């Protein structure tokens with residue numbers, strides 16, 4: 001899922017100075033799962049913002065809404081009547097949802113209420129760990145389902161780097177597994193260690209962020 005975290009409230013307050021009526025809008029999908037931007041967080045943040053703005057001597061009216069998905073136009077459109085009644089929006093969706101609102105309602109300031117942090121999995125309650133960075137050329141088939149791009153500090157394809165700690169932890173953080181140690185262990189368990197000894201070809205990064213803004217075209221889905 002896409003994981004996000006609340007921005008510090010003073011940062012949001014600063015953006016809202018001068019506004020009179022604000023809509024706090026959530027998204028019921030990824031950011032709800034990670035307890036950052038679903039309906040519960042929207043209804044928690046709204047009164048906090050109201051109080052913070054009073055303390056800041058800039059009282060505002062705050063209304064709320066939570067869309068099923070803030071990254072889909074059909075749901076975004078449903079906000080049109082409400083947006084006409086406010087002079088700013090705080091979106092608790094990921095960066096995609098914030099931009100969808102800003103694109104559809106370009107006449108209204110749309111402020112992010114969260115920082116989008118990772119494509120991650122919940123490892124335990126309250127702890128998420130990155131699993132993917134959407135590199136555009138997935139190598140999981142060669143690394144036994146463990147991602148060395150998102151989960152190695154150096155994103156190396158022919159690991160490990162030589163800095164792995166005793167116990168298999170990464171040299172940059174004793175709390176994080178060295179992913180190449182895990183890849184090796186899995187290969188050993190499956191009798192595939194020999195395959196790891198083959199030097200991997202240079203990865204094609206042109207479809208990653210390094211290749212410039214991405215567009216994904218699916219001719220079969222086009223009208």
Ligand code: SF4
Nearest residue numbers: 132133135138139147
């Ligand atoms: S190899 Fe790339 S696409 Fe595959 S999981 Fe890792 S970052 Fe994501």
Ligand code: SF4
Nearest residue numbers: 152161170171178179
């Ligand atoms: S110790 Fe392992 S995970 Fe950490 S940088 Fe080196 S190869 Fe990558």
